[in-house]
Amino acid sequence: MSHTDSMSANAHVQHHFVDSEQQFDSAKLGMWLFLVTEVLFFGGLFVAYIVYRAWNPELFTLAATQLDTVMGGINTLVLIGSSLTMALAIRYAQLNDAKKSFWMLGATIAAALVFMVIKYFEYTHKFHLGIFPGEAYTFTGIDHPKAHIFFSIYYMMTGLHGIHVLIGIGLIGWLMVKTKRGAFSAEYYTPVEITGLYWHLVDLIWIFLFPLLYLID
């Protein structure tokens, strides 16, 4: 049960775990469970989307024309790319290559920032037209009494997703600091792995949001 012969390799094992493997498995299971809660969290919004689309199918096809498919498409590619760099960061951490892992994390953050900047331009363009969520909605270009509800759902979904991207940027930035300090190795890369899981989910949610919001007509 004890590993007195490998003290330094197991320095990362917290006192209440028997060994490194138990700690890694626990962290991973915990993260998967957390991702389940995220799916249900967004699930509520998806249900709201489904309900309102079932009631007002014509509204959704009308309103979706106001969304910029090119910008959304670029953002989709950017996020898919960031998932690849995140996966590579994990792989390099497993291979003890902290330097490459560091740069891959950096590339992931860069992609996330590109995503947020594009999002910023999309939002400001809509605000300029008067497309605000809820009561502040003043746009007259869509001839439908419930047009503001579509954009409420749009802002809620993309806004919450955007917050998750920002949290991801924070987490990956923290991983970069830790990687620079040499905290991770082939024996211990749990934080990189589970942040990767989180990042892939954020990516995946966008992959559902993009067609549901932008590509309907």
Next chain:
Amino acid sequence: MTNTTKPVAIREFPVEEFPETHYLNATKGLKSWMLTLDHKRIGLMYLASVIFFFFVGGLLALALRLELWEPAQNFMDAETYNRVFTLHGAVMIFLFIIPSIPAALGNIFLPVMLGAKDVAFPRLNLASFYIYLGGAMFTLYSMAHGGIDTGWTFYTPYSTNSGSAVISMTFGVFIMGFSSILTGVNFITTVHKMRAPGQTWGKLPLFVWSLYATGVIQVLATPVLAITLLLLIMERTLGIGIFDPALGGDPVLFQHFFWFYSHPAVYIMIVPGFGIISELISTFSRKVIFGYWAVALSSLAIAFIGFLVWGHHMFTSGQSELSTVVFSFLTFFVGLPTGIKIMNWVATMYRGSIWLATPMLYAIEFLFLFTIGGLTGIMLGALSVDIHLHDTYYVVAHFHYVMMGGTVFAFLGGLHYWWPKFTGKMYNETLAKIASVILFIGFNMTFLPQFVMGSQGMPRRYFGYLEQFQTLHQYSTVGSWILGVGFLLVAYYLIVSLVKGAKAPSNPWGGRSLEWMTSSPMPAHNFEHVPVVIHGPYDHHQPIAEFRMGIDAPHHDTTHA
């Protein structure tokens, strides 16, 4: 990792009685408590908090009952009454009952019952406590700033335009949801990954099974409440129009969202109580639990079916007739696993050698009260009956029989059962039994008349009432005073026990699960050895020495650098 083939020897580890150092005094000072990662200390802090909020919610309840002494206004106006019943509900549900058993007693005992040193994520555990406190602060803030008058269900459209502190209250509940989620994630992971050698799923104490099922509900249901409340907050601040009919939204959609969480949440409240009752009935009957797997898996069955019945709260809300019929049909299914539990508990007691100590007294009272609560629930699930009884005192009585007669009595049973273990002190058994009987009488006196009133048409949440109900209302109010006296008595002898109670032995009740195989109070890391489990947790026929086995290692190195 290199020595996996080395043979492992096990031996008995005798329990140290009345230890000098334990988790309560291993480290000292306020900081060692505020920043502790020890699940037992976190559990104790939770326990103190939930008891405090139970006291607050209880005072509000006494105020409500006093106001109802007379049909017309007594000492508070209708507006205040609305705020008081909302706060009573919200405080009792979100601040007391949801964290009561899992986060307080579960936190203290889950790792010990698994033979683990701690939960899988001790820091998340501490975080969940502070998140809970943060949410509680918002609740207290909204109390101070005019309160909230929507009822604890926050139904739209009233909650979107009521002038009260809806945003701070729902934001507090939103925050506390995260605390609940973190507890659930932590417990599920702990059960999967931290069990002692030899402790298979079939040897888990049933309290652990119930916490596991509760964790599943917490993880699956709570996020939906979070998004619902977030949408409600957005509705109030931005007018997003999803729930507010004035803006083109649908208030029934809010009810669907809300009950998709809040019905499963009812099982977050009661299933851990079932777990405690299983422990109590087996230990104090000196018998193997009857139908171990039936009891264990019925918890999971309840967790599953609990997600399919939310529509039974909306029979009169205008959902379609078809869904009404389907939800009613599914609702009856919840009765099956619950009935399985009751039958198995009674079968466990049958020809057992019953020791009527205080915890067992609570368990038997639970059987009476919960059965009444459960059976009246079946009646409410029947469509035609529900149309008559919906939003009457019958519903109020039903869920108090389940939540208070069920969960609170189970909580009290668990508190008395494990009190010697986590405080190291015994309490006055005679006073405890008297208090238990007082509570049982007071409870029935308070809530039994409400079934009658409800079936005669007394609506819930009403400030004034017809004179014909006055006698029953007064019975109920006197009952609430008896309940109050009972709780004061419990508080009295428990405080006396803390101050000058006799020292508790390690296994005062003759239990067989792992928490009884370590000192009272437990050492800081629960066990000084790695426990090994070879028998089931209720195998009272096996020699007790065989429950104290551990891995025979000269020095269990914790690999701290």
